Amino acid sequence: MRLRVIKRDETGARKCVLELRGKKAELPTKVPTSSEVNSIRKLKIKEPIPQTIVLAGKLLNFQRVARLAKDDYFKAQLASISRFFRNFPGAVRMFYAPILDEFSLNEDAVKRLLDLQYLSGVEVFTLAPTLNTSPKEFFKLLKVALKQIDRIAGEAVFMPVVKVMREEEDTREVFQQVKKLVEEGQVSCVGVDVRGKFAYSLLYSVRDLHEEHPELWVHALQVPPKPLFGRRYLDASYGLILPYFSVDSYCRWLRPPPPFPPIKEKLNYFDPSDWTVLHLGKVAERSDKMPCNCPVCSESPVEKFLEGTSFTVLDRTKAHAVYAEEKELAVSKEYIGRGKYAEIIKEKEGTARILSVLEGTSGKL
Numbered sequence: 485m486r487l488r489v490i491k492r493d494e495t496g497a498r499k500c501v502l503e504l505r506g507k508k509a510e511l512p513t514k515v516p517t518s519s520e521v522n523s524i525r526k527l528k529i530k531e532p533i534p535q536t537i538v539l540a541g542k543l544l545n546f547q548r549v550a551r552l553a554k555d556d557y558f559k560a561q562l563a564s565i566s567r568f569f570r571n572f573p574g575a576v577r578m579f580y581a582p583i584l585d586e587f588s589l590n591e592d593a594v595k596r597l598l599d600l601q602y603l604s605g606v607e608v609f610t611l612a613p614t615l616n617t618s619p620k621e622f623f624k625l626l627k628v629a630l631k632q633i634d635r636i637a638g639e640a641v642f643m644p645v646v647k648v649m650r651e652e653e654d655t656r657e658v659f660q661q662v663k664k665l666v667e668e669g670q671v672s673c674v675g676v677d678v679r680g681k682f683a684y685s686l687l688y689s690v691r692d693l694h695e696e697h698p699e700l701w702v703h704a705l706q707v708p709p710k711p712l713f714g715r716r717y718l719d720a721s722y723g724l725i726l727p728y729f730s731v732d733s734y735c736r737w738l739r740p741p742p743p744f745p746p747i748k749e750k751l752n753y754f755d756p757s758d759w760t761v762l763h764l765g766k767v768a769e770r771s772d773k774m775p776c777n778c779p780v781c782s783e784s785p786v787e788k789f790l791e792g793t794s795f796t797v798l799d800r801t802k803a804h805a806v807y808a809e810e811k812e813l814a815v816s817k818e819y820i821g822r823g824k825y826a827e828i829i830k831e832k833e834g835t836a837r838i839l840s841v842l843e844g845t846s847g848k849l
């Protein structure tokens with residue numbers, strides 16, 4: 485794997501090219517997940533999906549991880565992941581499974597998860613701790629994973645994932661362990677599972693790590709539409725601020741956001757004009773037309789966007805985010821390339837709002 489940095493802006497934002505097994509991806513980018521791709525399919529949208537990197541996601545719990553030891557279940561999971569990847573032959577393929585419940589990751593589970601990834605043909609293996617895995621135990625498992633990947637898939641790369649844990653101290657410890665692997669030259673990419681939160685101190689640490697290791701690829705996982713800061717959600721796009729922290733690529737969270745079942749008017753909608761995120765109810769209050777010309781919205785009447793069940797509308801917001809965020813990231817890339825990224829993030833209301841909240845925080849982890 486090779487990451488070529490074309491420009492690093494003074495804010496920390498980077499414009500890069502990722503090269504892996506003959507595949508290329510321009511960064512920063514939003515990585516479509518299998519859940520978003522399913523939404524696009526259900527809506528029968530013909531417009532090609534941006535596909536330089538794709539991520540197959542599976543929500544697993546303790547029972548499902550245990551069932552992976554059974555042949556039938558393992559084969560069924562493998563078939564569904566492989567089917568998804570078949571549609572993206574030119575993209576860098578990744579798999580990620582956030583494990584939902586209380587269970588401490590063990591060696592057997594890690595091996596099964598890695599086998600699943602290997603057989604489905606990923607280029608990027610991921611491994612994250614569960615919330616009940618101690619940082620010390622996770623470090624041991626990282627070593628196990630490194631050894632196994634080296635044995636079964638020499639050319640593939642391993643992305644250890646730093647997850648936002650229950651205790652900040654644990655997050656810090658997991659970060660330090662992954663940092664050690666970077667410094668030893670054992671890994672060339674790092675994942676950051678923000679678990680829906682605005683993990684700003686972790687993100688600042690990632691930015692510092694990047695400064696020392698510019699060849700490192702950082703991918704953020706479980707990124708919700710809006711950052712949860714303290715106890716409130718900011719009406720700003722989480723994804724669009726990530727390049728400020730030198731994050732090269734990111735994907736949406738796999739766990740469905742509350743409320744469940746979704747309520748149409750409360751669904752989050754990325755507003756591309758000022759990089760904010762609004763409830764659809766608010767979008768309807770502001771205008772009769774959708775404020776976007778992507779293949780999903782095509783500036784149609786808001787009423788039309790809200791037609792159908794709340795799940796169909798949720799599919800539309802997800803599909804819209806795939807096209808619209810990628811389009812705005814192209815704007816980010818252009819500004820980063822000119823060394824003027826600070827200008828655009830201050831000009832856009834959503835990202836400017838995040839910056840004003842961050843002012844005064846040192847954010848060191």
Ligand SMILES: [Zn+2]
Binds near residue numbers: 776777778804808
């Ligand atoms: Zn749109």
